[in-house]
Amino acid sequence: MAMNPSTSGTAERGVLWPWWSERAAERVQQLFDDGDMAAAGRSHLQIDECEQLAEEVLSPGQPMMMCDSGTGALETAYAALQLETGSEVLVASHSFRATVTAMLPQGLVPVLCDADPDSGGIDLRDAAARLTERTAALTITHTWGRPVVLTAARRFCDRHHLALIEDCSHAHGLAWRGHPVGTAGDVAVWSCGTWKMATGGKAGLLTVRDRAVWERAQVLAQPKHRALARVHDPRLQALAVTGAGHNRRPSPVAAVLVADHLRRLPHTLAIKSERQADVEKLLAHLLPFLVPLPEPSGRTAGALYKWHWRNQSDHGVDAVIRALRAAGLRASRPGRPLHHTPLFTDPGLAAALRLPPIPPADLDSFPGTDQLLRNLVELDTRDAYEPLPDGDPDPYDHALAAAARELHTLNRKDP
Template sequence: MTATLPTIGAPRRTADLLGEALLWPWWSEDAASTVQALLDEGDMAAAEAGHPLIDACEQLAADALVPERLTMMCDSGTAALETAYAALRLEPGSEVLVATNSFRATVTAMLPKGLVPVLCDTDPVTGGIDLDDAAARITPRTAALTITHMWGRPVALDAVRRFCARHQLALIADCSHAHGLAWQGQPVGLAADVAVWSCGTWKMASGGKGGLLATRDRDTWERALVLSQPKHRALARVRNERLRALAVTGLGHNRRPSAVSAALVADHLRRLPHTTATKNERQAAVERLLARHLPALTPLPDPAGRTAGALYKWHWRAALGHPVDAVVQALRAAGVRAGQPARPMHEAPLFTDPDLASHLGLHIPLPDPGSFPGAARLLDRLVEIDTRDMYEPLPPGDPDPYDDALTAAAERLAVAGSC
């Protein structure tokens, strides 16, 4: 039986966050019909030279995210990252600069290629990599810089490009939180030698599990195809004769996406303008309510230079004297999907335990834990809102559920003596 999935703009009750919120992701009825048709056909392999749903998704991604770039779909964002590091032909032992406030796979995807992550401090204002700190960590082995547009906050692309040109570094951009994001009119994926997106879990364009890779350089794209795609798909696209010879056997990886994932990601890419506009509208409305009911929480300022897109997650800073744990508990009790952001990578066991990496034969330098003051300032007293209930506008005439929720949270905190 075909599942009935909510369509864009479907009526729903939103007055009670504790039981009525519709949580992203969901897909259109057209997407559900497409998936059902795939099940009816009985061929889920997508191992042939081309598949119309995967091809269409890749073209949609190019149009929506990185115009005039060569795109390729993988089975996850992590797979796309690992493919990117390999396709750039970085030598084993090369060092890659990356902000400590990054998603874990942004860093760990380089390890199977023998690359060495060098954690850098975070700019406490922008949330991006601190380029002054990164410059101080450059050695003769430094070969690349990886940026992450964390939480949908764009890194200043002109400064990053100048930095990489000055130091002759490859630039990788993890845009997994940045679907539809632009900095000063430029889609954020355009600045990098290779850009990748996760299209899994509850990203703004999600196929449950999937990823995208994009590059301006055809040689890099062809290497990525040989490194990640099945034989027939690579041979149908690769022109370089030596790479074609490699494609006959492949190189031990099978990162092809599923047609189901492609259909679902494409559905979200088509509605991406609706998604970003709605999230921005809801953010403005909720922040007005926050100022009225919980002035002890202050939203991080909107990112400087952002000209398109929306925040993937929201962050509110608690004033001094208001314990973050108590604030989070009060918000959760009121139905708000609140938590605290992930801790920076330099606090993870991989970067604190001197013997841990050796179990897999890896060389990972352990940084000085006190050398990341910017990351500490950024994350200090932050409350994180996952925004999964922010993907549709409120039905006309419905009250905003955050009005009651924030009122209830404020009352709980007042009783507890925290506000």
């Protein structure tokens, strides 16, 4: 387990996120020594602690439930809402794939909507044009740590009698005009896997507004002893004895690791924002044709999960990415939008797994998404979770200067 380079003294310079504190490593070792890795004994207390901390940090006043993954939390959310089979769910074409695929096992039909080319959030005007009598929900994703306008999304759902699902997987600690993301939706989820700002390797969090939805989620996702302790409805208590065929039990190891990151989240957010500002100053000086996307409008807390720069030079995006990568930066293109994935371009593909028919996407009907992603360079920011040691130069200074020299050389070679 990589430990915090600011405290451990053992991690080499340049270690990439994630890492955890020595205290977290000790607690994980204790779980190993006890042999209680299934949350069946006292290790469930680690999960209780993580859930309580997540409520305090991410969704004040709304209870949290931990699952084995963010995708598992989303599947549970869609199931607990009890939307009718065949119902349509509006979702931005600019979103992570699991935001959509998690609804498919419930027989729900994703309806892709355009994105705002500046913010990246779902275009609610386009979503309104795609409403039908079968529309039952709207899913919003705060992609890259850029908040969707919460009041507008909530009004839209209330006006059209839709459930609102918030995917906050890139948005730990994010707030829009003082409102924490995840508190506007009927259900909200956070991924705590891979390289997220609070990660346990593989874990997820779920919160809901309605008690009945909360109890259904317990029976759908939690082991018998945890569901029975939280469910009041007699019918659901009876179901909790056997469960309903799902096992989304979280790992106590993941709970320890996620809790460790939640405790340091204010530090993480402050440092990432500081490093972003420093790098953007260097960028303006060394590669001024790479222009950062505008700061998210209305964001009052949080930090960007990834950084995005728009290439406004005569160099193609791929040439710029090659120069940045050659200089040691983890640059790439953003993931392709959902309307360009096989699930939405091949109408018969879903039938291979007996999933509900998915209407093929009209590739020309998402101009905002296409404009957002055009000429965009993405950096993963995994090296921006700690401040630079006093007196040390910013490694981005050297890297961006090297990339600038490489691109200048290409200019000289061009006829």
